[in-house]
Amino acid sequence: MDIKTCKECMQLTSVEEFEAATNRLLETGAKVGADSWQQRVKNQTPHCKFGEEGICCRICSMGPCRITPKAPRGICGCDVHGIVARNYLRFTAGGSATHSDHGREICHTLYQTREGGNYQVKDPEKLKRIAGEWGIETEGKDIYDLAHEMAETALMEYGKPFGVQRFLSRAPEHTRELWKKAGIEPRAIDREVSQSMHMTHMGCSSLPEALIRQSLRAGLSDGWGGSMCGTEFSDVLFGTPKPIDTTANLGVMEKDMVNIVVHGHDPSLSEMIVLYAQDPEMIALAKSKGAKGINICGVCCTANEVAMRHGIPMAGNFLQQENVVLTGACEAIVVDVQCIFPALGPLSKCFHTKFITTSEIARMPDSDFIHFNVENAGENAKAIVKMAVENFVNRKPELVYIPEMKQDATVGYSVEAIKKCLDRVTNTHVDVTGTTKPLIECIDSGVIRGAVAMVGCNNPKVRPDTAHIELMKKLIANDIIVIVSGCAAQAAAKAGLLSKKAKTLCGEGLRRVCELVDIPPVLHMGSCVDISRMMVLAADCSKDSGWNISQIPLVGCAPEWMSEKAVSIGNYVVATGIDTFLGVDPYTKGSEEVTALLQGEHGVKDWVEANYTVELDIEKLCDKMIQRIEEKRVALGI
């Protein structure tokens, strides 16, 4: 196999340039006595070896118990394998609960929609389509009556006493049979989280196989349950994404404007902030304070949400959240839930920035709390925008430095949008529109070798963004199309890889496809809940090709992951039949048995036809992914 390296023909922004900008911002931070994650990493290193290996148990108060050669069992007698597997399941349950609760909030928002209200149905066709899938009558129904009925039905998915998740019907038959046979079909979403906590309570499961099976099931209840509800009903509420141009990196902040940064995950908040920032009354107020206008930009997954529906610029990803404050030009950072550094509180106090928390789920010291809910959404969004605008006069010009780094990006490739793009290139062999068949044709013929779904966060254990960017460059140079979401997507955007111009970095086959279909080689599919879109795409590719999901030359990758949600995601991606490659260890190396179950040939692979590879060397991680894709091609005889 001849693995190519990327020929740099377009001007990408390099990680070195990101770092130089960060260093300059940290100088400002030092002047005002600000703390930074870079410093806190130093304070926390080296990390606890027991924690890193997953061999510390503090599930009851007899311990904490730590496993060593001299003390091979905890006080209750649990061995290292049981302890590691229990910790792994608890990690998964945390992630599944978090994503799914986000989905639940979206369902509640859907329940509150009304004609002319704060929230309305923007994609009625999608709502009807899902209703059809769920066997709910749509004929002659008022769209808001249907929205309320669907919201209630979706909310029941969280706690229904019997049956499995409704969205499982989207999976190919073969996948569903595997889930059934393995005993991992997810039932009610809350039940899987709850059962995971029960199984890991003192005196319950210590059998690794049972704990890993439940990890897959809890993951599936997220990916094919809670996250899928979050994605699908966000589309119904705020519109299904379609390709839209935007810009990315810290240079999207504007020196002469009021900068409001939205950060977190739930579009119910950010959509309202975007709306009220366009209010002529607010713009006039900004001008009266000496600003040229109001500039909204995003961080983390909220950035993905507002970019793909409104073209709002993306200031940065997870490890850049402190940087937006360090520019000295951030009037307010407005957050909802997940991935928000508590550090933003004390940091904002070193500048004029208002740190505004809005959810009872994410309360933090040193913040202004404005409780945001569906009933008061408009009123409170206006209050938040006003607070930011009025804060413009408090800016200290001597502290303002906005790095001049900005790249063009095209974002918003939902499954629906991808199919629409593919319709443009339907050829004589493929005469059906609205399918993935043209993509399958390209893979089948070898014009594209395969696909990588790259997702996840940043993690200081990996030089930030390097793994994402280097992997993407090498993959596209080898004619492998990349689909991205979450903070991986923003790494791509910041570097310039979501620009259509990035086709010049591709191998010949992928470049031709990008030209024909008019797409970038790295396709933005949304935020971290939107990895459910990738599952739907994989399921559709399987149905359209006749290949099982595990046979498709497709792998998943999270090279810089850090959160519990990422572990839940990994479990549902693997359980869906997609081999998954991690660049950070999931605290399991303390148990050979658990490692073998997750990464070996006879654990999860026997149940769901896919497994994990953990490889901390990024070069090797890339080569292993390419090798796996090529092996799948050989197995298919293509």
Ligand code: MSK
């Ligand atoms: S925000 S979970 S750091 S992708 Fe979804 Fe980014 Fe990871 Fe949070």
